[in-house]
Amino acid sequence: DKARIIAETLEPNAIISEVARRYGLRPQQVFAWRREARKQAASVQQDSPAFVPAVVAAAEPAASRSPKQRKRQATRDAGMIELEIDGIAMRVGRGADTKTVAAVIRALKATS
Numbered sequence: 001d002k003a004r005i006i007a008e009t010l011e012p013n014a015i016i017s018e019v020a021r022r023y024g025l026r027p028q029q030v031f032a033w034r035r036e037a038r039k040q041a042a043s044v045q046q047d048s049p050a051f052v053p054a055v056v057a058a059a060e061p062a063a064s065r066s067p068k069q070r071k072r073q074a075t076r077d078a079g080m081i082e083l084e085i086d087g088i089a090m091r092v093g094r095g096a097d098t099k100t101v102a103a104v105i106r107a108l109k110a111t112s
Contacts, residue, residue, distance in 0.1 A: 005030065006037050 001023075009019050009030060016034075017027040083090045088108055092101055 002033055003037075006033055009034060 005019060005023055005025070008014060009016050016030050020027045020030045080091050080093045083092065083105070090104065090108070
């Protein structure tokens with residue numbers, strides 16, 4: 001009942017005192033329930049993994065790059081690892097946050 005009452009107060013143009021009266025409650029009680037629900041929702045959001053933007057670039061065929069371009073690319077990629085999970089490539093560079101990388105990997109596995 002409590003969740004239904006809170007949901008009703010979140011409807012557009014809902015007047016909390018009217019909703020409370022309809023259920024024989026005091027408006028202060030309904031406000032307290034709403035505040036409690038917001039706190040619970042905020043703690044759930046903090047505990048859930050955060051997503052980071054992913055950039056998917058088309059791979060350039062190796063044959064079209066000159067040896068000089070390949071050397072430059074190899075130098076730039078030094079210290080990077082590339083993971084492929086279900087056809088999605090992810091590059092991880094030096095200093096990447098391990099918790100973020102782990103969260104991204106879990107999310108990729110969950111969607112496959």
